[in-house]
Amino acid sequence: MNSRNPYVKFASCLMVFFFCATMAKAGKFAIDFNQPDGNPKTFPVSGGLDWRPLQGEWTVKNKKYHQQDVKFTSTADCTTYHRSYIGNENWSDYTVEAKVRIEEGGPVAPIVGIFFRVNGDDPKKGPKECNYYYFRLDQRANEGPCLIKSPNKILEIHKKKPCKLNTDYVLKAVVKGASIKCYIDGKLEFDVTDNSFPKGAVGVGTFNVAASFDDLSVEGADIENAGTPVEVGTNLVTNWGLIKQKY
16 A cells, blocks of 8 residues: 555544544543652642542551551441542543552451442441442452452452462453453453443452552543643644644
8 A cells, every 4th residue: 555645644644633632531640659658638649639548547658558457347338348549430431550468467358459430438328328349359378369349249259369468469450331351460360241330439448458559540531630641632733733734
């Protein structure tokens, strides 16, 4: 195919234009917890986003977000997990990623993980009104990675794949419509279809462990540019003018 053909040039221009238009709508924020030690609620994320801890002892120290309470009170409802959320309950399709680490495992069920599509989980609304997905790791020898939906229904689990103590794992969830893909250290773990909760915020949480979290990021078309903006496409009109001049 002749690259000098005017139709080929025009098609190339359109491809670049639509790519820029798509990226212009995308947003991203990333949190590395490099602020001074202290209560995370005193360190709001740019863009007006604040952490909302529910249960647990949450603090920022040594450039990580820590949950230090090993005790638990329930295994039947939303109060099962010590959890902290951030973001907008109207977010729908996005990628959320975070580094997680169990630092002290309890005797019952040492669990750590990330939440996504969280909405309605508020103590004022009662423990039965929460919605979320939770992608978690488990330190018990006969257990393993698990994807649940609130309050504690297992969507998929891989047994006999325990995580290790004092080891960093990067958990990632990619949600688009009813499609949910979960990754551990870049490797696909779950590919599930479920349309129970179409939108919601994100978060981190534990059960029966003290744990740390770092390098949280969320990216998608619904995400407000906060912290680390996506710059491609921000000067869309200028870029399109340059393309036309070149071709």
